[in-house]
Amino acid sequence: MLIIITPPHTQPNEERIVNRLFESGLHLLHLRKPDADQDTLEHYIQAIRPCFRERVVLHDHFKLVEEYGLRGIHLKYNEARMFTERERFEHVSVSCHSFEEIDALPFEPNYVFLSPIFDSISKQEYPSAFNPEFLKENLQKRQVPVIALGGITGEKVTECRRLGFRGVALLGHAWEEPLETVARFTGILPDEVLSIAGFDQSSGAGVTADIKTFESCRVYGLGISSAITFQNQNTYLGTKWLTPEDIIRQCDVLFREFNPAYVKIGLIESFNTLEKIVKYLRATLPKVKIIWDPILKASAGFQFHDGENFEQLQDILRHIYLITPNTNELKTLFGNHPNTANLQALARTLHLNILWKGGHNDGALATDRLITPDNTYSFSVARAKHGKHGTGCVLSSAIASYLTLGYPLPDACRQGQHYVAGFIRSNDTNLGMHNRMENTTPEVDLYHVPLQYITDHKEGVSIPEQVEAVCKGGCRWVQLRMKEADREEIIRTGCVVKEICRRHGALFLVNDNVDIALELDADGVHLGKEDMNPLEARRILGYSKIIGGTCNTFEDVVDRFRQQVDYIGLGPFTYTTTKKRLSPILGLEGYQKIMDACRKEGIHLPVHAIGGIRENDIQPILNTGVTGIALSSLLKNNKDMARKTKDIIEQLKIKELPPPSG
Numbered sequence: 001m002l003i004i005i006t007p008p009h010t011q012p013n014e015e016r017i018v019n020r021l022f023e024s025g026l027h028l029l030h031l032r033k034p035d036a037d038q039d040t041l042e043h044y045i046q047a048i049r050p051c052f053r054e055r056v057v058l059h060d061h062f063k064l065v066e067e068y069g070l071r072g073i074h075l076k077y078n079e080a081r082m083f084t085e086r087e088r089f090e091h092v093s094v095s096c097h098s099f100e101e102i103d104a105l106p107f108e109p110n111y112v113f114l115s116p117i118f119d120s121i122s123k124q125e126y127p128s129a130f131n132p133e134f135l136k137e138n139l140q141k142r143q144v145p146v147i148a149l150g151g152i153t154g155e156k157v158t159e160c161r162r163l164g165f166r167g168v169a170l171l172g173h174a175w176e177e178p179l180e181t182v183a184r185f186t187g188i189l190p191d192e193v194l195s196i197a198g199f200d201q202s203s204g205a206g207v208t209a210d211i212k213t214f215e216s217c218r219v220y221g222l223g224i225s226s227a228i229t230f231q232n233q234n235t236y237l238g239t240k241w242l243t244p245e246d247i248i249r250q251c252d253v254l255f256r257e258f259n260p261a262y263v264k265i266g267l268i269e270s271f272n273t274l275e276k277i278v279k280y281l282r283a284t285l286p287k288v289k290i291i292w293d294p295i296l297k298a299s300a301g302f303q304f305h306d307g308e309n310f311e312q313l314q315d316i317l318r319h320i321y322l323i324t325p326n327t328n329e330l331k332t333l334f335g336n337h338p339n340t341a342n343l344q345a346l347a348r349t350l351h352l353n354i355l356w357k358g359g360h361n362d363g364a365l366a367t368d369r370l371i372t373p374d375n376t377y378s379f380s381v382a383r384a385k386h387g388k389h390g391t392g393c394v395l396s397s398a399i400a401s402y403l404t405l406g407y408p409l410p411d412a413c414r415q416g417q418h419y420v421a422g423f424i425r426s427n428d429t430n431l432g433m434h435n436r437m438e439n440t441t442p443e444v445d446l447y448h449v450p451l452q453y454i455t456d457h458k459e460g461v462s463i464p465e466q467v468e469a470v471c472k473g474g475c476r477w478v479q480l481r482m483k484e485a486d487r488e489e490i491i492r493t494g495c496v497v498k499e500i501c502r503r504h505g506a507l508f509l510v511n512d513n514v515d516i517a518l519e520l521d522a523d524g525v526h527l528g529k530e531d532m533n534p535l536e537a538r539r540i541l542g543y544s545k546i547i548g549g550t551c552n553t554f555e556d557v558v559d560r561f562r563q564q565v566d567y568i569g570l571g572p573f574t575y576t577t578t579k580k581r582l583s584p585i586l587g588l589e590g591y592q593k594i595m596d597a598c599r600k601e602g603i604h605l606p607v608h609a610i611g612g613i614r615e616n617d618i619q620p621i622l623n624t625g626v627t628g629i630a631l632s633s634l635l636k637n638n639k640d641m642a643r644k645t646k647d648i649i650e651q652l653k654i655k656e657l658p659p660p661s662g
């Protein structure tokens with residue numbers, strides 16, 4: 001786990017850097033501003049994108065935790081000694097300076113910072129208080145996760161891992177080059193996650209598929225075999241089970257070096273084996289959270305609908321954090337046709353989370369329902385036209401990965417669903433690819449291209465000249481919009497513009513016309529409400545092309561989302577002469593409402609604000625949660641389009657991340 005602690009005095013641009021840090025993989029931010037009053041802190045939190053606030057831990061003004069949905073609070077050791085409100089917060093962490101202090105804590109914290117582990121980089125008066133052997137021995141004995149703090153550099157991270165620290169926290173040094181630091185450290189410090197599952201020779205399912213998923217989600221994958229199956233993506237010939245003792249033996253050796261916080265269990269022989277493994281895991285790794293993907297094979301030793309067995313199942317489920325059954329598996333496990341009310345009653349009794357997968361049901365949308373003891377959530381994606389071998393394994397592994405990365409459970413389930421959708425889209429065969437997903441899952445790429453230039457007529461400056469200028473200024477996304485031109489002229493100009501875009505590595509999209517986008521082999525098309533339906537465009541252009549859709553209301557966003565667009569143009573922000581027949585103006589309030597609703601409903605797409613945007617509007621617009629802006633006149637009307645583009649990009653992107661090391 002990588003944690004960054006804020007500098008005590010706020011740096012220029014700090015809030016925006018923080019958003020970028022989260023985007024780049026920072027797990028948790030400790031917001032520590034000893035001199036800040038509540039209002040100042042509140043302003044800081046408001047500038048953090050709502051989707052990241054769950055990863056913020058406060059050192060003061062704890063009232064704001066509930067108000068803004070933050071992760072929790074952090075206490076100094078002396079404060080922790082007097083603290084009586086542990087139940088009020090889901091997360092409480094504590095700073096300690098010795099193992100005696102850790103042992104004397106009056107409650108169980110989520111983790112402790114132990115410092116100073118190494119000599120301070122900046123302050124000579126803070127030498128290390130520990131030697132490595134002493135640390136290793138003591139860390140092994142403690143159940144509470146301990147995070148190393150003090151003097152941590154890139155090289156020391158591996159050492160921290162070896163000693164048994166569950167993560168590192170960085171302070172002063174990190175803020176010299178914060179984005180580089182996160183990129184480097186998340187590369188060296190992947191958290192581990194374990195799959196106990198069957199071995200499938202085709203690797204579409206089972207333990208090898210799980211490990212591909214883990215790696216692709218940027219966690220370190222560990223694998224234990226519960227069985228050797230004899231199968232490929234189309235044929236299942238049989239299973240050779242490993243005994244519970246064989247499985248436990250594999251665990252024993254693995255846990256000498258690793259301490260995964262989440263373990264996913266897939267194919268397993270019987271309730272008896274499951275019970276033995278679950279109980280062993282809980283005894284050996286008391287903090288572990290188990291995710292069971294119930295692959296129920298009648299050929300295995302599962303006996304259903306027999307009272308005694310149901311008792312055993314209930315007993316096992318009490319030790320499990322999450323199960324991920326589909327409708328049939330729920331019926332098989334619990335007898336009745338599932339409904340949310342019954343499942344929630346079960347979730348409450350067993351203190352269990354249930355992800356009821358909807359992938360095999362009917363309808364245009366595939367909806368997964370997460371039922372926790374206190375809440376229910378639903379997440380939808382457009383139903384894929386074809387299935388894939390192993391999607392259930394991939395989903396539960398992706399969820400385990402996102403949980404390991406510190407996402408709250410509902411977010412991990414939603415992210416997992418998106419992961420599987422990308423996996424299914426990766427090709428047309430029964431075996432999906434994981435390494436192609438970054439190209440085919442547009443959310444990954446488009447989130448990181450925050451400026452789109454939309455061409456327009458400009459007296460004395462041709463469209464290719466405009467595009468050359470904005471690309472020179474750093475713009476990496478161009479939409480060719482020529483409302484007055486005929487098809488021939490658009491194609492002629494498009495050929496030149498495409499070439500310029502290719503040279504600069506910029507995306508090249510065509511406005512309105514799918515047929516022209518196809519002919520030009522553009523990167524995609526932008527479609528308004530009066531243009532072709534995005535689903536039809538998808539049929540024509542295929543999954544590798546980008547399809548954008550215009551929205552003016554939240555209802556439009558839901559429609560576009562269901563039509564599988566890759567990004568949304570949301571506007572108009574305000575009045576503009578660039579477009580005739582404008583939809584109602586949204587203003588900041590409109591954006592805020594729509595973006596909040598998206599977050600609430602679990603709709604996550606890159607969103608570009610558009611329409612009459614001026615320079616001063618950019619920051620307030622970004623603060624609503626939109627991920628980029630689409631501009632025409634602001635760039636076009638400037639004498640030096642390249643320079644203006646560069647200025648705007650500075651405001652949108654703080655700095656390109658270096659490639660992660662390793």
Ligand SMILES: Cc1ncc(COP(=O)(O)OP(=O)(O)O)c(N)n1
Pocket residue numbers: 452454479481511512526527528529530531548549550551568569570579580608610630
């Ligand atoms: C990024 C982006 N957003 C919205 C639009 C507007 O599209 P549309 O409503 O189809 O209007 P025209 O551009 O066709 O006049 C857009 N082009 N780009």
Ligand SMILES: Cc1ncsc1CCOP(=O)(O)O
Pocket residue numbers: 454571572575576577578579610611612613630631632633634
């Ligand atoms: C294409 C479009 N759709 C809504 S507003 C707009 C034009 C955006 O251009 P400008 O930045 O000049 O307002």
Ligand SMILES: [Mg+2]
Pocket residue numbers: 511512526527528529531
């Ligand atoms: Mg249009």
